[in-house]
């Protein structure tokens with residue numbers, strides 16, 4: 001389950017459509033045949049024609065969805081929707097047989113699920129009551145109070161460590177790492193299970209000094225045994241192009257298998273179980 005809204009702005013983000021905490025219009029230029037239907041039908045006059053095709057003014061758009069219905073080419077979409085805990089649970093229950101067979105469960109991801117703590121807690125509590133296993137995939141950028149409340153309710157936390165240097169973290173994500181590292185340490189003390197996830201972004205955090213600092217920090221947590229390393233995924237660049245608001249993401253190459261294997265071996269040297277991919 002992907003929550004919309006995130007307090008970070010990671011320059012390598014592969015889900016930039018989850019940055020804003022509200023539904024928003026999206027547009028796939030490659031599908032547009034420039035028929036002009038969206039311009040004609042928009043009740044807010046939010047769509048105009050530019051040289052590159054139709055352009056939507058996010059200030060005027062009320063996300064009514066009329067242009068989506070009118071676009072026969074499937075070029076327009078509304079990204080995200082308002083929902084209720086009851087609706088989300090109805091979706092989650094559809095896969096209960098699968099969870100039972102696989103030992104899996106529901107992962108709450110985003111965006112940042114801790115940005116909507118009451119909603120997340122309601123879902124976690126209901127899952128717990130119904131015996132559905134839960135994981136929270138989080139940046140850990142939240143208040144200590146939120147961390148304390150969610151820690152005992154989820155079965156697993158997947159916590160990102162993006163960079164150990166505060167300035168570099170802030171430069172590439174928009175926030176420092178102090179609160180994040182404190183929250184990870186608090187979860188390691190209070191939660192049932194924590195797995196650390198490190199996105200490997202070439203040129204940002206793949207140098208030995210940072211990997212060593214990461215490994216030493218995780219060693220200090222005592223209860224954490226596993227680190228997942230996730231190769232940078234260029235898919236975010238295409239997704240960013242579909243959004244109305246301009247998002248400038250960094251350009252990097254996806255690390256090779258041999259690079260990922262080398263980093264995995266390096267971290268295993270510190271005694272961790274290391275998995276490549278999530």
Ligand code: SF4
Nearest residue numbers: 032033035036038071
């Ligand atoms: S209705 Fe669809 S295909 Fe036609 S101009 Fe608008 S986005 Fe393009």
Ligand code: SF4
Nearest residue numbers: 042061062064065067
């Ligand atoms: S979602 Fe509604 S308001 Fe927004 S561009 Fe489409 S038709 Fe216009």
